[in-house]
Amino acid sequence: MKxxxxxxxxxxxxxxxxxxxxxxxxxxxxxxxxxxxxxxxxDAMRANANTGLDIRETVSLRLAAEPTVLAPRRxxxxxxxxxxxxxxxxxxxxxxxxxxxxxxxxxxxxxxxxVNAPSAQSAMLQQVSANSDAYFLAHQEMTANxxxxxxxxxxxxxx
Amino acid sequence: MSDRDxxxxxxxxxxxxxxxxxxxxxxxxxxxxxxxxxRFLRDSADIEDVTQEAFxxxxxxxxxxxxxxxxxxxxxxxxxxxxxxxxSASSRRPVVHADFEDEDGESFDLASQVPDLNTPxxxxxxxxxxxTVNAAVESLPEDLRTAISLREMDGLSYDxxxxxxxxxxxxxxxxIFRAREAIATELRPLLDTAKNKxx
Numbered sequence: 001m002k003x004x005x006x007x008x009x010x011x012x013x014x015x016x017x018x019x020x021x022x023x024x025x026x027x028x029x030x031x032x033x034x035x036x037x038x039x040x041x042x043d044a045m046r047a048n049a050n051t052g053l054d055i056r057e058t059v060s061l062r063l064a065a066e067p068t069v070l071a072p073r074r075x076x077x078x079x080x081x082x083x084x085x086x087x088x089x090x091x092x093x094x095x096x097x098x099x100x101x102x103x104x105x106x107x108x109x110x111x112x113x114x115v116n117a118p119s120a121q122s123a124m125l126q127q128v129s130a131n132s133d134a135y136f137l138a139h140q141e142m143t144a145n146x147x148x149x150x151x152x153x154x155x156x157x158x159x
Numbered sequence: 160m161s162d163r164d165x166x167x168x169x170x171x172x173x174x175x176x177x178x179x180x181x182x183x184x185x186x187x188x189x190x191x192x193x194x195x196x197x198r199f200l201r202d203s204a205d206i207e208d209v210t211q212e213a214f215x216x217x218x219x220x221x222x223x224x225x226x227x228x229x230x231x232x233x234x235x236x237x238x239x240x241x242x243x244x245x246x247s248a249s250s251r252r253p254v255v256h257a258d259f260e261d262e263d264g265e266s267f268d269l270a271s272q273v274p275d276l277n278t279p280x281x282x283x284x285x286x287x288x289x290x291t292v293n294a295a296v297e298s299l300p301e302d303l304r305t306a307i308s309l310r311e312m313d314g315l316s317y318d319x320x321x322x323x324x325x326x327x328x329x330x331x332x333x334x335i336f337r338a339r340e341a342i343a344t345e346l347r348p349l350l351d352t353a354k355n356k357x358x
Contacts, residue, residue, distance in 0.1 A: 003336040009187075010310060010335065011162045012317050018160045022168060026179035036186040037343040037350075043190045044292035045311045050193040051292075052284030054350075055207060059185045059214045063178050066215065071174035071222035 002034045009038055166230035174221050181221075185214050188231055192238050199242040203281045209245050213238040287349055295345040299338055306331055307338035 004021045007013050013021060025031040036056065044051045160168075166187075172180035193210045200206045217237050224233055296304055302324070309315045309323060317335070321328040 006336040
C-alpha cells in the first residue's frame, strides 16, 4: 500500500485508484506518515531550506476548532473527464442541431402548404359541398346523423 | 492523474467535510509555502506562524475555491496576503522585494533571495535533515539512486524514467518506492528526536 502512496504523490495512478488511496491515507496513520516523509524527502533532495518545518499537528488542531466547510461540488473534474465532458457536450449540440434541422425542414414545408392552402382548400370545400348537398338531400332519410345532414344541408343552403 | 488533479481531489474531499484530506495538503505544501514566505519574513517563528495562519485561512476559504487556478497558486496567494497583513500589523518591512514566478508562470511580488535567517536550532535541523537525506541517497544501490534522482531532481515521469533506465515501468515504480522507504528509514530517528521541537 505504501508503494501506492509513493505512486500517488508522483501522479502515477488513475483517478479511481488515486481516490481509493487517498481514502486509505486519511484512515491510516502509517500511510499518512509515509505521505509526509516522502514529500519531506523530495523537498530535502531539492534542498528546501525549510525541511525542518512541521506544522501538521498545529494546523490540524486549529482546523479541529474550525467549523467543517461544506461546499457544493461544482467544478472538480479531472482533465480526462473534462475532455470527455466537452466531447459529449459537442456531440449533444451536434445531435440537437441535426434533429432541429430535420424537424424544421418538413415543418417549413407544412407551413408553406398551410399558408398557401386557404384558397385551394376553400375551392375544394365548395366543390365537395356542392356535390355532397345533392347527395345528402337525396339520402337524408337513410342518414343516422341528422346533425351532419343539417350541417351539410346548411352549407349547401348557403350557396 | 496529474498533480493538479490530485490536489483538486483532495480539495474536493475537504470541501465535503473531510478535514483529513486537507491535512494531506498541509503535509504536501507546508515546506514549499514556508520557503515562499521566507522571502518575505525575517524570523523563522514568524514564518511558521504565518504558514499556519495561511493554511487555516485557506481552509476557511475552501467554499470559495472553484479550481480556476491550481491549488498551490491559490494557497500561495493566501500566504502572501497573510504575510503582508502580518507585516502591516506588526509595522515591519518585508525582507527583499522582487518578482517571483510560480510553477504555472504566475508572478508574485516577492523577495528575490532566500535569506539565511533561521534560528540556529532550526538551521541545524534543516542541515541535519538535508545531510541525512543526501547520505541516504548516496548509500542507495545505483539503480534506486538513479530512479529517485530522476524523479525528484529532474521531475521525470515513470514512463520517461523507464525509457532512460531501459527497464519496465513496474520496475521504476518499485525502485522509487524502495528508495523512498530506505531514505525514510534513515530519516525517521532524526524526525522522532526532533518531534515536539518547534523546528
